[in-house]
Amino acid sequence: MDITPEQNLLSQVDSAGITQEKSFSHIAATTDQIELASIDMTWPKEKITEGIMDQLRNLGFLLLTNVPGYNEDELKHACQWMFNLSEEEKRKLYQHHHNPKNTNYYRGLSPFIANDVSHKELFDMGLEYSQVSDYEKIFSLQEQTPFPDDQGDDGQKFKTFMHQHYDIMQNLGVQLMSHIADGFGLPSNYFETWFKDDPCSTLRLIHYLPRKANVVACDKLTEEELKLTTPEHTDSGFLTLLSTFNYPGLQVDIGGGVYKSIKPVPNVLVVNIGTMLSRITNNDLKATWHRVLDIGVDRYSSPFFLEPKYSAEIPQQLDPSLMTEEQKNNKLVYGDWLIESIKRFAEFANFQKTKPTLSDLQAQIQLDQTN
Numbered sequence: 001m002d003i004t005p006e007q008n009l010l011s012q013v014d015s016a017g018i019t020q021e022k023s024f025s026h027i028a029a030t031t032d033q034i035e036l037a038s039i040d041m042t043w044p045k046e047k048i049t050e051g052i053m054d055q056l057r058n059l060g061f062l063l064l065t066n067v068p069g070y071n072e073d074e075l076k077h078a079c080q081w082m083f084n085l086s087e088e089e090k091r092k093l094y095q096h097h098h099n100p101k102n103t104n105y106y107r108g109l110s111p112f113i114a115n116d117v118s119h120k121e122l123f124d125m126g127l128e129y130s131q132v133s134d135y136e137k138i139f140s141l142q143e144q145t146p147f148p149d150d151q152g153d154d155g156q157k158f159k160t161f162m163h164q165h166y167d168i169m170q171n172l173g174v175q176l177m178s179h180i181a182d183g184f185g186l187p188s189n190y191f192e193t194w195f196k197d198d199p200c201s202t203l204r205l206i207h208y209l210p211r212k213a214n215v216v217a218c219d220k221l222t223e224e225e226l227k228l229t230t231p232e233h234t235d236s237g238f239l240t241l242l243s244t245f246n247y248p249g250l251q252v253d254i255g256g257g258v259y260k261s262i263k264p265v266p267n268v269l270v271v272n273i274g275t276m277l278s279r280i281t282n283n284d285l286k287a288t289w290h291r292v293l294d295i296g297v298d299r300y301s302s303p304f305f306l307e308p309k310y311s312a313e314i315p316q317q318l319d320p321s322l323m324t325e326e327q328k329n330n331k332l333v334y335g336d337w338l339i340e341s342i343k344r345f346a347e348f349a350n351f352q353k354t355k356p357t358l359s360d361l362q363a364q365i366q367l368d369q370t371n
C-alpha cells in the first residue's frame, strides 16, 4: 500500500509520540499513550450499559466500535472538502462577528484567530431549521446553518451527507442516554423529553494547522500554549461523540493534571461527557479535562455535541434525595445555561444572543403582569 507524505508523518508521530518536523519541543506526557476501553455496539444491551457506566465513572472517556451507519471515510472527506473551499466562499459562511454581512451568530464557520490559545478553523451545524418547532425558534441557539450553496453537486452532496450524519449521531446520542438512564435505574426513556425534539445539538468539523504554518500570528503565546491547538477544557453539555480519523493528538487528564495521549484507532467514535451531565449525576460520571496537541501536520476531527432542546428544564440532581426543597424548585433552563457556558471558548467569546433568553421572557411577563 502506498503511504502518503501525511501518513508517513503521522506514523512518525505514532512511534515517537512527536513529529520530527516540529520546531517546538513537546509536552513531556506526549510519548505516553493509553488505549481507551472499547464498547461494541453489537453487544447485548446490558453489557453496553455496564461498559459505558464503568468507563464514565472512571476515566470518563471510551471508544465505541461497530456504530451502525457511521461512515468515517465520508465524514473525513466532507471535512476536507469544506476546509478546502476558497477564502471567498468561506467568508460567506463566517459567523456574524467574523463577517458582519452574515446573519448567522451560532452556526457556520469560525476562522483561525490570531494569538488565540486555540489554533483551528471550525464549521458548526445545527438541526435542520425547518425541523425546529415554532416555540423553540424563539430562542437564540436555534438558527439556520449556512451551507456552501454555490458549489453545485458537490455542495449538495456535502449538505445531504452532513444532515444524515447529524441524524445518526443524534439518534446514537439518545440511545447512549437511554443506557445511562438504565445505569442509574431510571426508566430507559427518562431523558427523551429533553433530547428527542428540537435538540440544540451541534455537529462540528474542525481543521487544525500546525502553528508553524503561520496562517495567523502566534507571537503573543507562551511556549506551553504553542504546543497545543486546543487548550485543556471540559465539554459543556451532555455527551460528545468524536471522530478523530485515526489522527493522534488528543490527550486526556488521567488524574492530577497528568495528560496522556489517546492511541488513535480507525473507525471508532471517542465518547466523553460534559459538565452538565457530570453535575446532575453528583459527579458520579466524570467530565474529564482534555486537550489537543499541535502534531506538526494538518489534523481534522469532528465532534458531535449532544444537547437538549433550549427550553429543557434540567434538575440540579438526577437523584431527588440529594436536593434541598429550594434546589428541587430551581431547575436550569438548558439553553440559558449553555449560552453562559460557551463564552469561555474563544470561538464564542463574542457571541451575542439575537433573541431573548427564557429568563428574559419570564422577567418580561412578570413585569407586564405587575404593570
Ligand SMILES: O=C(O)CCC(=O)C(=O)O
Pocket: 206, 230, 235, 242, 244, 249, 250, 290, 291, 292, 300, 301, 302, 303
Ligand atoms: O479534535 C479533537 O480530537 C478534540 C476536540 C475537542 O476536544 C473539542 O472540540 O472539544
